[in-house]
Amino acid sequence: MANLEVQIGSLRFKNPVLTASGTFGNGQIMNEIFDVSVLGGIITKSITLKPKEGNPAPRIVETSCGMLNSIGLENAGLDNFLNNILPKIQLLRTNKIASIAGASEEEYGMLAEKLDGKVNGLEINISCPNVKRGGMSFGQDVDSVARITKIVRRKTSLPFIVKLTPNVTHIEDIAKACEENGADAVSLVNTYKGMAIDVRQRISKLGSFSGGLSGPAIKPLALYAVSQVYSKVNIPVIGCGGIMNVVDALEFIMAGATLIEVGSATFREPMAAPKIVEGLKLYCEKEKIGILEKIRGIVNED
Amino acid sequence: MMRRIKDFRATFENKREIASNVFLIEFFLPDFDGSAEPGQFMMLKASSVYDPFLRRPYSIFDCEKERIKVLLKVIGPASSIIAEKQENEKIDILGPLGNGFPILSNKHSVLVAGGIGVAPLWFLAKKLKAENQTFSIIYGEKTATDMSFEIKETFADFSHIVTEDGSKGDKATAPGILPSFFDKLGEKQYVLYVCGPKAMLKETISFGRKRNIPVYVSLEQRMACGTGICFGCSVKTARKPGYLTICKDGPVFSAEDVEI
Numbered sequence: 001m002a003n004l005e006v007q008i009g010s011l012r013f014k015n016p017v018l019t020a021s022g023t024f025g026n027g028q029i030m031n032e033i034f035d036v037s038v039l040g041g042i043i044t045k046s047i048t049l050k051p052k053e054g055n056p057a058p059r060i061v062e063t064s065c066g067m068l069n070s071i072g073l074e075n076a077g078l079d080n081f082l083n084n085i086l087p088k089i090q091l092l093r094t095n096k097i098a099s100i101a102g103a104s105e106e107e108y109g110m111l112a113e114k115l116d117g118k119v120n121g122l123e124i125n126i127s128c129p130n131v132k133r134g135g136m137s138f139g140q141d142v143d144s145v146a147r148i149t150k151i152v153r154r155k156t157s158l159p160f161i162v163k164l165t166p167n168v169t170h171i172e173d174i175a176k177a178c179e180e181n182g183a184d185a186v187s188l189v190n191t192y193k194g195m196a197i198d199v200r201q202r203i204s205k206l207g208s209f210s211g212g213l214s215g216p217a218i219k220p221l222a223l224y225a226v227s228q229v230y231s232k233v234n235i236p237v238i239g240c241g242g243i244m245n246v247v248d249a250l251e252f253i254m255a256g257a258t259l260i261e262v263g264s265a266t267f268r269e270p271m272a273a274p275k276i277v278e279g280l281k282l283y284c285e286k287e288k289i290g291i292l293e294k295i296r297g298i299v300n301e302d
Numbered sequence: 303m304m305r306r307i308k309d310f311r312a313t314f315e316n317k318r319e320i321a322s323n324v325f326l327i328e329f330f331l332p333d334f335d336g337s338a339e340p341g342q343f344m345m346l347k348a349s350s351v352y353d354p355f356l357r358r359p360y361s362i363f364d365c366e367k368e369r370i371k372v373l374l375k376v377i378g379p380a381s382s383i384i385a386e387k388q389e390n391e392k393i394d395i396l397g398p399l400g401n402g403f404p405i406l407s408n409k410h411s412v413l414v415a416g417g418i419g420v421a422p423l424w425f426l427a428k429k430l431k432a433e434n435q436t437f438s439i440i441y442g443e444k445t446a447t448d449m450s451f452e453i454k455e456t457f458a459d460f461s462h463i464v465t466e467d468g469s470k471g472d473k474a475t476a477p478g479i480l481p482s483f484f485d486k487l488g489e490k491q492y493v494l495y496v497c498g499p500k501a502m503l504k505e506t507i508s509f510g511r512k513r514n515i516p517v518y519v520s521l522e523q524r525m526a527c528g529t530g531i532c533f534g535c536s537v538k539t540a541r542k543p544g545y546l547t548i549c550k551d552g553p554v555f556s557a558e559d560v561e562i
Contacts, residue, residue: 025531060534267526
């Protein structure tokens with residue numbers, strides 16, 4: 001029997017399959033479709049300090065082998081999460097990782113502090129616009145990422161992951177800054193910035209002009225980013241971007257990922273994540289691999 | 303934990319062309335217990351390759367144990383792929399999803415359907431008929447298709463057909479005849495259910511407001527998940543700031559709850 005257990009800091013996962021923030025709700029709805037306790041963990045929809053309305057419709061548009069989204073972080077805010085959502089998801093027997101999104105660097109600290117001890121871990125969504133810097137995302141500025149990581153480290157004892165935006169020149173430098181400032185892991189990639197135009201109406205197909213591209217269309221890009229980051233940092237790397245099935249998951253593990261996140265695949269295949277868990281078990285048995293570490297990062301440039 | 307929503311490995315059974323490029327398609331869903339409410343929908347995966355990537359939502363036109371029917375209009379690659387499937391071909395179908403129409407049994411229900419918007423209302427009419435409720439279905443389309451004839455045949459005296467070109471029934475639009483239609487029905491307690499183009503929803507809602515009749519609308523929007531996890535299919539709330547999801551909070555809403 002293969003052992004799929006992995007660890008981030010002190011946090012143990014029964015298997016390396018997580019569900020990406022924003023693609024799994026908060027777990028309760030999906031638990032009506034399958035038993036989410038079979039997963040390594042779930043990452044909540046991003047939580048902001050104050051409630052956020054989100055962006056005008058249309059918020060999604062399908063593109064070749066993928067989709068663009070501009071949901072705009074719609075959520076009912078931290079207090080609602082603590083009072084109404086958390087008590088319900090406590091019952092799910094898997095790791096609950098809260099994704100947090102700040103409007104300022106300080107807000108990340110406040111969110112981390114208020115969630116300390118309440119969930120199993122945090123994922124820091126740094127792909128939100130930094131209003132002070134003209135809307136460029138925090139994650140595109142290495143100094144800002146370093147500061148946010150440091151603040152969060154100071155405010156929480158929970159293990160935390162920083163989710164990296166791929167819309168940068170050297171993603172490995174950003175990952176390094178996370179490691180140096182106390183992050184327990186990095187996850188990558190978040191969506192690639194993109195757009196689609198309605199030629200007939202001469203307008204953007206999204207209500208808020210641009211959006212984030214996800215799905216199989218971005219898998220080769222994401223895989224390469226994981227490979228680059230894996231070669232530069234020693235903390236666990238969580239691979240994400242277009243993972244649809246166990247073969248995709250294995251590619252990310254071979255590129256260096258310790259865990260993987262299943263994202264927009266769930267929209268198309270609600271059972272994608274549990275099927276990947278099963279697939280990894282079968283693969284390990286068939287290949288006679290006791291633990292996945294044996295193949296982690298096995299395909300590299302060196 | 304009751305698992306109500308299921309991903310069925312369904313089989314394409316047959317299709318019938320109802321109008322130009324509009325098909326009534328029947329699927330076999332193994333283990334489907336047949337319980338779904340009128341207004342609920344299913345997410346159909348057009349292809350096993352990743353393009354088109356997302357599933358497409360279709361209202362349930364009719365269902366029974368292990369069988370489901372949807373009304374599909376070919377408008378793009380995904381609907382075209384589904385329509386061109388062969389008998390016995392497999393297709394993944396997720397559902398039933400969303401909330402159905404509330405049935406107010408002390409009122410006379412008036413169903414206002416436009417074009418393929420008839421799908422959830424056909425199912426509702428069938429249920430009202432089976433429960434011996436009093437109801438009327440007003441069906442409007444541009445020019446008469448087989449659907450007009452089927453409605454007349456199935457719902458007989460309960461149905462009223464209109465066409466924009468007068469090829470069958472009154473030359474009118476469905477919401478356009480509401481004032482005279484209600485005058486003929488006389489004084490009763492009513493509820494309106496509407497599904498169709500946006501202009502039709504608006505006209506029906508404004509009629510309902512004038513006559514103080516509650517209106518329920520079935521809305522559509524591009525969807526990614528269909529289950530309420532992605533927040534992609536939003537509609538503005540009317541009572542307070544913010545949005546509701548069409549897939550999870552709807553697709554049926556009280557007209558007073560949403561901005562249309």
